[in-house]
Amino acid sequence: MMHEPERSIGNLLSNLPCKSKVVGALDWHREAGNVRAAGGQLLTLWGADDRDRDGSFRIFAAYLLDDGIEVLEHAMGNGITPTYPSLAELFPCALHMERAVYDLLGIASMEPDHRGWLRHGGWPRSEFPLRRDFDASRQFAIDSQPYPFVQVEGDGVHEIAVGPVHAGTIEPGHFRFSVVGEKVLRLEERLGYTHKGVSKRFEQMQQAEGHRLAARLSGDSAVAFSWAYCAALEAITHTGCPPRAANLRALALEHERLANHLGDLGALGNDAGFAFGLTQFSRMKEDLLRLNVAAFGARYLLDFVQPGGVATELPEDTPRLLLDHYLVLEERVSGLRVIYDNHAGLQDRFREAGTLSRESAVKLGAVGLAGRASGVPLDLRVHHPWPPYDRMKPKLVMQSTGDVAARVYQRFDEVFESLRLCRMILENSVAGPIQADCPLAEPDRLGLGLIESWRGPVIIALESGPGGTIRRCHAHDSSWQNWPLIEYAILSNIVPDFPLINKSFNLSYSGHDG
Amino acid sequence: MINTLSRMIRTGILTETFPAPASASPAMDRLQKDMRNILGRALCIRHVDAGSCNGCELEIHALNNPYYNIEGIGMKFVASPRHADLLLVTGPVTANMEEALKRTLDAMPDPKLVVAVGDCGACGGVFGKSYASRGAVANVIPVQRTVAGCPPSPVAILEAIRSAVIEA
Ligand code: SF4
Numbered sequence: 001m002m003h004e005p006e007r008s009i010g011n012l013l014s015n016l017p018c019k020s021k022v023v024g025a026l027d028w029h030r031e032a033g034n035v036r037a038a039g040g041q042l043l044t045l046w047g048a049d050d051r052d053r054d055g056s057f058r059i060f061a062a063y064l065l066d067d068g069i070e071v072l073e074h075a076m077g078n079g080i081t082p083t084y085p086s087l088a089e090l091f092p093c094a095l096h097m098e099r100a101v102y103d104l105l106g107i108a109s110m111e112p113d114h115r116g117w118l119r120h121g122g123w124p125r126s127e128f129p130l131r132r133d134f135d136a137s138r139q140f141a142i143d144s145q146p147y148p149f150v151q152v153e154g155d156g157v158h159e160i161a162v163g164p165v166h167a168g169t170i171e172p173g174h175f176r177f178s179v180v181g182e183k184v185l186r187l188e189e190r191l192g193y194t195h196k197g198v199s200k201r202f203e204q205m206q207q208a209e210g211h212r213l214a215a216r217l218s219g220d221s222a223v224a225f226s227w228a229y230c231a232a233l234e235a236i237t238h239t240g241c242p243p244r245a246a247n248l249r250a251l252a253l254e255h256e257r258l259a260n261h262l263g264d265l266g267a268l269g270n271d272a273g274f275a276f277g278l279t280q281f282s283r284m285k286e287d288l289l290r291l292n293v294a295a296f297g298a299r300y301l302l303d304f305v306q307p308g309g310v311a312t313e314l315p316e317d318t319p320r321l322l323l324d325h326y327l328v329l330e331e332r333v334s335g336l337r338v339i340y341d342n343h344a345g346l347q348d349r350f351r352e353a354g355t356l357s358r359e360s361a362v363k364l365g366a367v368g369l370a371g372r373a374s375g376v377p378l379d380l381r382v383h384h385p386w387p388p389y390d391r392m393k394p395k396l397v398m399q400s401t402g403d404v405a406a407r408v409y410q411r412f413d414e415v416f417e418s419l420r421l422c423r424m425i426l427e428n429s430v431a432g433p434i435q436a437d438c439p440l441a442e443p444d445r446l447g448l449g450l451i452e453s454w455r456g457p458v459i460i461a462l463e464s465g466p467g468g469t470i471r472r473c474h475a476h477d478s479s480w481q482n483w484p485l486i487e488y489a490i491l492s493n494i495v496p497d498f499p500l501i502n503k504s505f506n507l508s509y510s511g512h513d514g
Numbered sequence: 515m516i517n518t519l520s521r522m523i524r525t526g527i528l529t530e531t532f533p534a535p536a537s538a539s540p541a542m543d544r545l546q547k548d549m550r551n552i553l554g555r556a557l558c559i560r561h562v563d564a565g566s567c568n569g570c571e572l573e574i575h576a577l578n579n580p581y582y583n584i585e586g587i588g589m590k591f592v593a594s595p596r597h598a599d600l601l602l603v604t605g606p607v608t609a610n611m612e613e614a615l616k617r618t619l620d621a622m623p624d625p626k627l628v629v630a631v632g633d634c635g636a637c638g639g640v641f642g643k644s645y646a647s648r649g650a651v652a653n654v655i656p657v658q659r660t661v662a663g664c665p666p667s668p669v670a671i672l673e674a675i676r677s678a679v680i681e682a
Contacts, residue, residue, distance in 0.1 A: 122609025123645050136644050142612055164614050167593035169561045169574050172611060193610045194565045197646030213640050219569020219665065263575070276518060282579035283528055289576070300569055300665060339517050510567045 013235035014448035015386045017068030028074040029085040032061065040065040041365055041378070042091040042481075043450075044459045046474035047101045049131045050075075057082045057107045060474075062448065062459065068384060069448065076107060086111040093365045093481045096191075100514075104130040104199065118192040118513065121145055129200050136200045152178035152186050160495065164193045168499075171509035175498070182494040187487045194513040202473035207233055207441055207462075208307060210470055214460060215302045217475050218511030223249070223256045224453030225460070225475065225511075226305040231386070231449030232462040233307050236441045244432040245309035246388045251425045252301050252310070254418045257454035258329075259288050261411040261418075264506050268408055269340065271500040272349035280336055284329060291325055294318055309435035319426045326419050337412050350405035354489040354501030357402055366485055368456015368478040370505050373410040374402035380452035392424055402489075407504040414454075440468035455508065456482065477511030529583040548676055549587045557589045557679065560598035560622070564615045564651065565641075566605030569665040570632040574602065576668045584672070595621040600675065603655075606634040606641045607648040619655050627678045629659045631671060636660035658682065 012020040023031060035042075043062040050056050056075040063070045076082035086109035087094040098109040099117035106128035108114070119125070121144035128134060149159075157180055164172035174190040198217055202210055214229035215222035227249055234241055241249070262285040269277020289299040295318045296304050297311070304311050340346055356366065361374035371378055380386075381394045397413040399406035441447075441464035449460040456478025465471035486505055490498060549557075561574055577584045578591070592598050595618045607615055619628065630651035633639040637660075638649030651657050659678040661670050 118610075120610040122612075127645075129645050134645075138645055139643070139648070140609070140645065142609060144613060164611065165562055165618055169563075169571055169591060171563045171566070171568055171571065172614065193614070194563070194605070194608055195610055195646050196565055196606060196608055196641045197644040198641070200644060200646075201641060216567040216569070216640050216664075219567040220572060222569065263572075276522065278578075279580050280521070280525065282576070283525070283581065286576060286579045286581050299667065300572065302569065302664060335517070335521060339521065342517065508568060510565075 012071060012446045012448065014069060014450065015231035015235055016380070016384045016448075016450050018071065018448060019068065020071040020073065022073045022075070025074065025085055028059075028061075028072060029087070031072055032063075032087050032090050035063045035065065035070070036090045038065060040070075041367065042087065042094055043069070043457060044461070044474070044476035044480070045087070045094055045097040045101065046461060046476070047105045047107050047130070048463070048472050049105060051078050052132055057105065059084050059101065059107060060461065061087065062461070064378075064457075069450065071448065082107040083110055085109065091365050092363070093484055096484070097480055104128060106131065115148065116192075118195045120147075120192055122195075129197060134200075136197065136204065147190055149176045149188050149190070150186070154180070156180050157185060173509050177495060177498075179495055182496065184490050184493055184495060184498075187490045189483055189487060191483065191509060192513050194510045196510075196514065198514040199472075199474060202470050205470055207464060207468050207470055208438070210462070210473060211306055212303060214475060215305075217514065218477055218508040219300065219302065220260055220508065221256065221453040221455060221458060221477065221511060222300060222302040223252045223305055224451045224458045226302070227253065228449035228451040228458050228460040229462065229473075229475075230305055230307050231451065232447035232460045233441065233449075234438060235449070236445035236447035236462065236464060237439050239308055239436055239438045241387070242309055242433045242436050243388065243430050245434045245436070247425050247430060248310045248314070248434060249305050250388050250392070251422060252296060252304050253451070253453075254422050254425075255288065255292060255296075256301065257418050258415060258422075259285055259292075260454045260506075261415050262288065262333075264503070265336075265408065265411050265415075267503055268350075268404070268500065269346065271503050272346050274343065274346050277336070277340070277346075280332070284332060287325070288329070291322060295322060306435075308438035309433070313434050319429065323423060323426055326423055330416065330419055333412065333415055340408070340412075347405070349497075349500060350408055351403060353404040353497050354486075354493055354504060355401070355403040356485055356489045358400065360488055361402060361485070364485055364488065365481050367481045368452070369410055369414070369454065370407060370482050370485060371456070372396075372398045373406040375400045380450060380457050384450075388425070392421055394421055404500060404504040444471070453478070455479065455506070458511075475514065477508050479507040479509075479512040482507050483512060528580040529586055548680060549589070552679055553588055557600060557675070558592045558598045559589060559600045559602055559675070560592055560595045560618070561602045561604070562615055562618050564603050564605045564611045564635075564654075565608030565647065566632065566634060570604035570634070573665045573668050573671060574604070574631070577671065582668050582672070589675070595619070596623065598622050598626070600627040600629065600678065602629050602631055602671075602675075603635055603651045603657075604631045606638045607651055607654045609646050609648065612648060612654055615651075615654060625682065627659075627682055628655060628657045629661065629674050629678050630657045631661050631674070632666055633662055633664045636662055639664060
């Protein structure tokens with residue numbers, strides 16, 4: 001069989017060490033096997049319509065290896081339905097991504113599951129929104145069809161359908177449980193309800209404003225996403241983010257981590273019947289948000305990171321204010337950790353609930369916080385640090401049991417480590433400009449931005465068009481990898497534990513649905 | 515237990531004279547009174563995320579923290595639209611949520627109010643209208659009030675709830 005020639009993808013640049021390769025269909029699959037064998041992870045998968053350029057559709061996969069990122073690109077001709085070999089048997093998390101690529105672009109993997117994932121009947125089956133000849137402003141009447149969930153049969157098995165609208169203030173999604181009595185035999189998730197057409201929207205924006213949309217992919221990870229976008233844009237425009245701005249970005253990213261972890265620690269206590277935990281932690285979270293107003297000018301930092309730097313410098317008196325507050329916070333969180341430790345009722349709910357073993361976590365490709373709670377040693381800040389983390393040397397924090405308790409303690413430990421990093425930033429503060437000029441990117445450059453958000457790695461793949469336009473922008477949240485984990489973690493648990501188990505992962509619906 | 519109790523005592527009551535940072539403003543004092551007088555300490559709220567980025571949800575959650583303590587003035591989030599007087603809607607309405615949003619509103623008993631939260635709910639925000647998004651909540655269901663902001667602060671959300679109720 002002829003080996004297809006290799007060439008490097010033109011101009012791929014990133015904030016992490018990165019290499020790329022163009023491959024044929026055979027090598028698309030073979031290389032994926034090599035990555036798997038080497039213990040690598042699938043980071044994201046995306047497609048592009050390049051028929052205007054060379055008559056092809058393209059599929060890209062980004063992998064994480066010990067020495068950095070590897071991006072594979074495979075081109076397909078413009079057939080009736082262009083196809084490529086599925087990665088799902090090597091990387092189970094690829095299945096949802098492949099279904100999403102089909103819904104948006106009409107290029108299909110050879111996987112037999114062709115149920116719509118993002119397309120719920122909001123646009124016709126024959127239309128593919130990310131194709132260049134698709135008019136984004138078109139609206140279609142809803143034509144929703146029943147979704148064929150996988151049926152479980154057997155004595156006494158029944159189904160419970162939950163969602164998309166849930167009982168609490170949370171995002172929409174559908175969960176279909178097959179249960180016997182209280183015990184869960186199977187859970188199937190259906191997502192895509194919050195699909196807002198973000199990828200297509202990017203293509204109507206200028207490079208200089210795309211960070212605003214990126215931040216709004218998942219509001220709880222706004223700093224991470226806007227930073228990833230800016231990292232991609234700065235890579236392809238050869239813009240050096242000033243050291244002071246990089247420090248402030250890291251400070252904002254750690255504040256985002258702290259705010260989310262504090263909120264979750266309270267909510268997890270509450271879901272286990274300990275309202276005191278919610279009161280205490282939600283108070284600490286509110287204190288931190290108010291400090292954000294003093295330090296960064298807003299409670300949530302949706303517009304803080306911008307191309308070339310950050311929007312504002314810290315006011316003169318705030319570093320002292322922040323450092324003092326970190327001490328108070330540390331003391332309070334330590335105290336609550338002791339209380340959580342010694343509370344028999346809480347421990348009873350947390351321990352051995354929703355267990356994801358290390359073996360399953362590795363097999364399923366778990367990333368981020370949930371991965372580390374199951375003993376998967378992966379944190380981009382630690383393993384592939386970009387400035388300023390390369391100087392700060394964050395410590396890897398990990399648990400081993402993979403249950404709700406592990407995800408609770410992972411958050412406690414990460415709060416302490418985050419506080420250490422925040423302190424380090426403020427105590428070794430460098431002076432200097434907070435903004436560099438970010439020129440327009442040359443057309444047809446591909447940039448990759450990767451940032452470890454509080455939840456896991458977020459990725460932006462940005463391709464420039466002419467005159468400062470965006471040709472294609474793909475945004476990926478770690479929730480793509482981690483949603484399928486819950487389908488495993490819930491098995492043999494009881495239905496009433498689902499809210500607690502789900503919360504312990506706290507995945508993003510919007511970040512996933514795009 | 516001793517630990518928990520002593521922390522409770524040390525924490526004390528945090529609830530601020532309504533609502534916290536802007537309590538100096540007379541409008542805010544009025545808000546607290548109005549809530550008591552008009553609602554008689556009973557407003558049941560149902561929230562629906564019709565496609566938000568989840569930023570607005572974070573600020574709605576904050577309403578339950580001890581500083582705002584909305585249950586203390588009789589506002590409560592309920593689990594079913596059938597128990598709700600007021601619907602808070604976040605996000606631009608996605609095509610995939612259009613049906614669920616309409617059905618939630620239908621399930622609420624009359625009289626009912628709708629408040630659209632955030633720039634997205636008010637006008638479609640950064641996402642606008644597209645094949646996947648209907649834009650503003652008012653494009654899909656009748657809305658009495660909108661709250662601008664991305665995300666709006668908890669105080670701004672409370673203020674909008676108050677004016678929706680007063681004008682009703
Ligand atoms: S208004 Fe802002 S915070 Fe709220 S859903 Fe829209 S983008 Fe998110």
